Amino acid sequence: QVQLVESGGGLVQAGGSLRLSCAASDHTFRRSAMGWFRQAPGKEREFVATIDRSSSTTNYADSVKGRFTIWRDNAKNTVILQMNSLKPEDTAVYYCAARLNNDGLLVSPTLVQYWGKGTLVTVSS
Numbered sequence: 001q002v003q004l005v006e007s008g009g010g011l012v013q014a015g016g017s018l019r020l021s022c023a024a025s026d027h028t029f030r031r032s033a034m035g036w037f038r039q040a041p042g043k044e045r046e047f048v049a050t051i052d053r054s055s056s057t058t059n060y061a062d063s064v065k066g067r068f069t070i071w072r073d074n075a076k077n078t079v080i081l082q083m084n085s086l087k088p089e090d091t092a093v094y095y096c097a098a099r100l101n102n103d104g105l106l107v108s109p110t111l112v113q114y115w116g117k118g119t120l121v122t123v124s125s
Contacts, residue, residue, distance in 0.1 A: 002026040002114045004096045009119030012086055016123070020081040022096030022116060030074040033099045035106035036081045038092035038121075045095070049081060050105040059105050064090075086123045093118040 003025035012018055020036070035050035049070040051058045058070055067086075072079040079096065096116035097106050106112055 002028070002032075002098060002100065004098060004114055004116035006094065006096045006116045006119040009094060009121045011122045011124065014086060014088055014123055014125050016086050017082070017084045018086065018121060020083065020094055020096075020119060020121075022079045022081075024077040024079075024098065026100075027077070028100050029077040029098070031101050033102040033104050033106050033111075034070075034072060034079040035097045035112070036070065036079075036094055037097055037109060037112070038090075038094045039118075040089075040092040043092075045109050047107050047109070048094070050107055051079065052105055053103055057105060059107055083121070086121075088123050088125045091121060091123050093120050 005023045008020040036048040037045050038048050039045040049060045051070045069082045095118045097112040099113040
């Protein structure tokens with residue numbers, strides 16, 4: 001059982017930045033596809049960003065392209081989401097996601113094998 005622990009959420013003004021981190025408990029992290037999803041109140045969980053196990057490929061939702069960056073440190077079993085130029089519509093609970101022993105990308109919640117508990121990001125206008 002893999003545990004994913006997110007950190008870095010909080011309250012920020014529009015235009016500001018936050019960095020989210022996700023620490024994985026298992027060494028199989030380095031063979032896993034990783035991603036970030038978010039869920040706003042009253043809405044379904046949606047894809048934000050993903051990275052393959054070798055960091056050769058990333059993918060972003062159109063709504064965050066050019067503002068968010070995902071990368072991973074396999075030596076530290078950590079995946080990072082840097083969020084810049086934040087907007088009020090980015091307000092949501094952000095979830096780290098993993099699929100073990102996978103060389104693809106996590107572009108849909110249906111592909112996710114493990115979820116973190118989430119971290120709240122609130123962007124004020």
